[in-house]
Amino acid sequence: MAQETQDRVSKKFLYVNRKAPYGTIYALESLEVVLIGAAFEQDVSLAFVDDGVYQLTKGQDTKGLEMKNFSPTFRALEDYDVTKLYVEAEALQARGLTEADLVVPVEVVSAQRMAEIMDGQDVILSF
């Protein structure tokens, strides 16, 4: 799967986001890896499953939590050439959400398709 062109190796990186945005720091620190990793010009995709789909929901208001609302950062990912965002359909449905509730355009895929996407990666970082 890894493509080697001259001395540069390009691998398929998938970041799997499984947790809600503010209950723990995993979501925020995952996004920090994505932003740093973008400089390495690898083939990057993001997956959102389980409570991870809440990271992308519109209308997040964190004032009362005294935490930074980092959901606008997902809209900036395009500037980093990170454009492949996969969201598990079953996870959305189980939480009463639809694609219209999300802050960025995504590809909604079945759990089975998500498994195939994972199978096609070189490096999977799960947070």
Place this chain on the structure above:
Amino acid sequence: MKFSILVNEGPYTHEAADTAYQFIKAALAKGHEIYRVFFYHDGVNNGTRLTVPPQDDRNIVKRWSDLAAQHKLDLVVCIAAAQRRGLMDAAEAKRNGKDADNIAPGFRISGLGQLIEAGIQADRLVVFGG
């Protein structure tokens, strides 16, 4: 095979640090190479030399330091995650105006780029915890 390891949880609270350690020991015993061990999230707390576990328990931090010395392992603590959680080497303590440092022998502090590079260079990147 060439492995890179990501440790996402702190010592004692979560078994991930133990499992990662046992995995690395077993991999080395089988003749595999460990390209790098990267510590992220609360995993950075594996690198504080100020832990004092009970004498009848395993000493997780010392175990890492000893393994690193024995096998020349590259143990890297994420700088951003470390700063949030109060883990410093002498240079970072000075730069941030802090009066102490606490990094354990065998660990070094560096950026997230080291994690990405570890993923690129290794045949497999194995994630523990999170």
